[in-house]
Amino acid sequence: MDGPAGEQPEIHRRLRTQTLGASNEDIRDFLNKATDALDREAWEDFLSMCAPEFEYRITAFSYELNKDMVWLVHDMDGLKYLFEVLPEQLGRKGTRLLRQVSVTDIAPGSANGHMDVTSKVIVIRTSPEGVSDLFVAGRYIDIIDVGGNTLKLIKRETRLETRDLGPGSHVPI
Amino acid sequence: MPSRNRETWERPPDLPGTHFIDAIAYTDPEIFAAEKAQIMERTWRFGCHESELPTVFDFRTIDHAAVPLVMIRGEDDRIRTFYNVCSHRGAKLFNDLSGNAKTKTCFFHHWTYDWKGDCVSRPRPKAFEDAHLSAEDCGLREVRTESQHGLVFFNLDDDAMSFADYVGDALSSFEQTLTEEPVEVFHYHQAVVQANWKQWIESNMDHYHEWMHVMLRRTNVLTEETLFKRHVELYPNGHIMFEGMRIDYEDKATIVPREESKALPGLAASHYHSTPIFPNTVLMTRGTVMRIDTTTPLTPDTSLVEFRGLGLKNDSEEDRMVRIRQHNEFWGPFSHNLPEDLFAAEQCATGYRTGGAAYGIICREENLSAQDDGGMRHFYAEWSKWMGRLASNPKYIAA
Numbered sequence: 001m002d003g004p005a006g007e008q009p010e011i012h013r014r015l016r017t018q019t020l021g022a023s024n025e026d027i028r029d030f031l032n033k034a035t036d037a038l039d040r041e042a043w044e045d046f047l048s049m050c051a052p053e054f055e056y057r058i059t060a061f062s063y064e065l066n067k068d069m070v071w072l073v074h075d076m077d078g079l080k081y082l083f084e085v086l087p088e089q090l091g092r093k094g095t096r097l098l099r100q101v102s103v104t105d106i107a108p109g110s111a112n113g114h115m116d117v118t119s120k121v122i123v124i125r126t127s128p129e130g131v132s133d134l135f136v137a138g139r140y141i142d143i144i145d146v147g148g149n150t151l152k153l154i155k156r157e158t159r160l161e162t163r164d165l166g167p168g169s170h171v172p173i
Numbered sequence: 174m175p176s177r178n179r180e181t182w183e184r185p186p187d188l189p190g191t192h193f194i195d196a197i198a199y200t201d202p203e204i205f206a207a208e209k210a211q212i213m214e215r216t217w218r219f220g221c222h223e224s225e226l227p228t229v230f231d232f233r234t235i236d237h238a239a240v241p242l243v244m245i246r247g248e249d250d251r252i253r254t255f256y257n258v259c260s261h262r263g264a265k266l267f268n269d270l271s272g273n274a275k276t277k278t279c280f281f282h283h284w285t286y287d288w289k290g291d292c293v294s295r296p297r298p299k300a301f302e303d304a305h306l307s308a309e310d311c312g313l314r315e316v317r318t319e320s321q322h323g324l325v326f327f328n329l330d331d332d333a334m335s336f337a338d339y340v341g342d343a344l345s346s347f348e349q350t351l352t353e354e355p356v357e358v359f360h361y362h363q364a365v366v367q368a369n370w371k372q373w374i375e376s377n378m379d380h381y382h383e384w385m386h387v388m389l390r391r392t393n394v395l396t397e398e399t400l401f402k403r404h405v406e407l408y409p410n411g412h413i414m415f416e417g418m419r420i421d422y423e424d425k426a427t428i429v430p431r432e433e434s435k436a437l438p439g440l441a442a443s444h445y446h447s448t449p450i451f452p453n454t455v456l457m458t459r460g461t462v463m464r465i466d467t468t469t470p471l472t473p474d475t476s477l478v479e480f481r482g483l484g485l486k487n488d489s490e491e492d493r494m495v496r497i498r499q500h501n502e503f504w505g506p507f508s509h510n511l512p513e514d515l516f517a518a519e520q521c522a523t524g525y526r527t528g529g530a531a532y533g534i535i536c537r538e539e540n541l542s543a544q545d546d547g548g549m550r551h552f553y554a555e556w557s558k559w560m561g562r563l564a565s566n567p568k569y570i571a572a
Contacts, residue, residue, distance in 0.1 A: 058507060063270040064233070064361045065225060070497050071362070072507040081428075088387040090513040166364050167515035168506035 022146035024106050027117055030144065030151040035099045041171070043083040051145055051152040052076055058173060060160040071160070072172065082172070089170040094128030097135065097171060104139075113147025114154060121158070123173055136162040136173060183531050190565040191550055192536035196525040198564045199369040205473040208370075212452050212559045213239060215330040217339050219454040219467045220244050223323040224357035224486065226252060230275045230288060234267050235327075237469040237477050242316060243267045244325065245274075247288040254327045255290050256314040266313075290315050322351035324456075324465075343412035343448060347456055349439030350463065356437075359497060360482030362506055366515055368522035370453065370470040371556075373478055376514045377447060377455040377466065378548040380415065381537060385517060388502075388509040392420050392428075403543035411451030411555025413548045419443045420459070429498045435461045437485065449548070451555050462500040474526055480504065480511070532565075 022030075030049070037045035047054075056079060058072040074082060105118040118141050125135035138160040145152040158173045186193045198204060221233050226246040234257055235242040241257035243266065257266050259279040266277050266286070276293065278285040285294035290313035295301060298308070317328045319336035321344055326336050333339070350356070366373055376382070380403075383389050399418040406414040420443050422431045431442040440460050447457035455466040463483040468476050482504060484496040503510045524530035535546040535553070553564045562570045 060362075062361050065358060066271050067359070069360055069362075070494070070501070071360075071505050072501055073494070073498055085387055085391075085509065089509065090385060090387070091516050163362055164364055165362075165506045166366065167519060168364070168508070168512035170507070170509070170512055172507065 021148075022115070022151055024103075026151065027106055027115060027144060027146070028103050031101055031103060031117065031119060031140075031142070034153060035101050038172070039096075039098055043079075043086075047076065047079065047083075049151070049153055050076065050079075051154050054079075054153055055155045056158075056172060057156070058158045058160060060163050062163070074172075079172070082170075086170055091167075091170055092128065096126045097169075097173075098124045098126065098132075099173070100124070101140065109143055113145055115144045115146050117142045117144055121173070135169075136160055136165065138162065138173070185565070186532055186534060186536075188534070188536050190563045191554065192534070192546075192565075194533040194535065194553065194564040195567055196528070196531050196533070198567045199372060199522070199525045200473050201567070202473055204560075204567050205369075205470065207560060209239060209470060211561075212556070213329075213470065215328070215333060215559065216452050217319075217326040217328045217333070217336050217450075218452070219450070219465065220254060220318070220325045220327045222356075222358050222465070222481065222483065223252065223320065223325060224355070224483075225271070226325075227357075228273065230273050231271070232267060232274060233271050234269070237471070238327070239329065241265055242327065244318070244327070245288050252318055252320065252325050253288070253290065254316040254318040256316065258314075259284055260292065260311050260313060261295075284311070286313055322348055323356065324351070339410055340412065340450060341409050343408040343410075343414065343450060344456075346414055346446060346448060347458070347463075350437045350458065353438035355486035356463070356483050357486040358481050358483050359493065360500055360505070361479070363477060363479045364506070364515065365471065366476050366478055366518060367474060368476055368518040369473055369525070370468045370476040372518045372521050373466075373468045373476055373515075374449065374453060374455070374552065375549060376518050377457070378413065378415075378449055378552060379546070380548075381544040381546070382517065383544075386510050386513055392422060394418070394420060400544060401539075401542050405541040405543070405545055405548050407541070407547065407551045411552055411558075412449065413551055414448045415446055415543070415548065417444050417446035418543070420445050429495065429502055431461055431499065432495075435492060435495060437461060437463065449552070451552065459499065459503060462496050462504075464500070464504050474522065478515075480506075 034046060034049045054076050056074045057070055060069050060071060062069050100122045102120045104120055107116050109116045118139060121140050122137045123135045124132050126132045138158055141157040141159055143155040145154050220235060221244060225233050229246055229248055232243050232245045242254050243257040244252055244254045246252050259266050261282055261284050264279055264281045266279055276285050276287050283296050284292060287293050292308045292311035319326055383394055403418050404416040422428055433442045436442040440458060442460040444460040447455060449455045453468045457464050465481040467479040471477055482500040501508055535549045537546040539545040541547045557563050
């Protein structure tokens with residue numbers, strides 16, 4: 001990334017983005033739609049918003065080990081397999097996740113036509129009985145291809161602040 | 174098989190007292206308090222792997238062992254454990270989860286301790302000396318600490334038998350894996366689970382539940398060979414070894430391939446076996462990675478489970494990532510298996526907590542093959558020894 005949001009005047013950032021064929025609003029709209037697909041468990045819709053070379057990972061920092069940790073890594077095939085197995089996985093059916101995303105930084109990426117986008121994300125979990133609680137807090141660190149006809153997710157790192165997830169999750173964040 | 178009315182539901186099963194568990198063993202506050210005092214504060218419990226304290230003066234805090242503890246690697250390379258409290262006014266000394274400190278100064282009144290737990294400085298000491306309280310009487314409380322194969326255990330009981338005597342040969346199946354090449358912890362996460370601590374331990378001893386896991390069904394675990402040729406080895410002092418089996422990872426291309434060259438020392442890449450160490454530690458391996466679970470009782474209904482993943486210290490970056498993916502596929506917080514096991518433990522806890530379930534059945538006898546309940550009976554025999562009562566009748570305390 002070029003630096004934290006605010007270092008570059010917004011008008012310049014917007015202009016640079018627009019020359020690549022997408023405004024910041026387009027990018028926000030794209031991320032909201034991708035998040036909505038995950039919330040609806042519309043896995044095909046989500047995957048259709050990802051490039052074939054898409055890589056997804058979940059990471060966290062361990063203060064116990066003083067190390068970065070990787071908790072999940074999948075390419076497109078891995079995610080497809082994960083979603084294929086999901087209906088057979090044992091867990092509380094009817095539990096819903098609602099992701100609240102707030103974009104904090106949009107900056108040109110290192111490759112031509114790519115944008116680096118960072119967002120805060122909190123995920124609310126709601127039980128079948130309708131009881132909601134905070135499941136995780138973290139960030140999405142995304143690379144988005146804005147050079148084509150439609151925007152595509154190239155890479156997503158879900159960087160978690162929350163490290164006690166109770167029983168965990170079969171569903172990616 | 175007819176359904177039952179209240180009387181027949183609540184009647185103890187027509188089984189030996191060693192072959193079932195009364196629900197109150199999981200839920201009763203008095204039994205829970207006795208477990209903490211008579212088991213958790215008197216037996217050897219896993220603290221950390223030596224790789225978590227790689228250099229001199231590294232420390233690691235443990236917050237859930239009845240008292241706060243800190244483990245420190247000393248200048249002499251020995252790992253010691255202390256109560257993590259200042260001997261002056263009881264303030265917690267180390268608040269970071271890990272770090273490096275040659276000495277530690279209490280934030281409150283600036284008493285300072287060295288890596289041996291000696292009190293080496295008290296501001297304005299004269300008033301203490303006038304009161305005949307010498308610095309020698311102000312050191313930290315040290316807790317017995319012993320290691321085997323890089324696994325560091327502590328015991329709050331100063332009079333307990335040595336760890337070597339306590340564990341016996343139970344760790345022998347992991348010796349080559351843990352010692353032939355340096356290993357290190359690359360994964361740590363913890364989970365507060367809404368279940369009694371024994372219910373999580375049981376999930377690692379009850380192999381009869383293997384059908385529950387979609388990925389075990391998909392990797393052909395449940396064959397005649399794995400069901401009947403695996404053996405459960407029972408060791409003194411409540412330790413158990415569930416003998417290995419071969420897992421068929423080849424069926425599914427998208428499961429991370431397990432290359433033989435990446436197997437941990439002494440294991441085949443497709444190998445699986447596990448060893449529960451009484452009361453609350455379980456070691457297991459899936460050929461290329463190891464896992465260590467530690468379960469700490471918080472309340473009768475909640476437990477803290479710590480999960481560690483281990484691989485070879487000298488892995489290349491690429492090999493480490495393969496190992497991490499293999500670990501996460503079955504054992505991470507977003508894996509196929511671990512959330513299923515934790516879900517199962519919490520569902521069982523719900524049955525007992527609500528008074529719905531009256532007894533747990535552990536009566537399967539199959540010559541100590543894989544799905545024999547002998548492992549769980551061995552655990553509860555040891556539990557009975559420390560508690561002075563049977564888990565099937567836990568309110569009756571033997572004279």
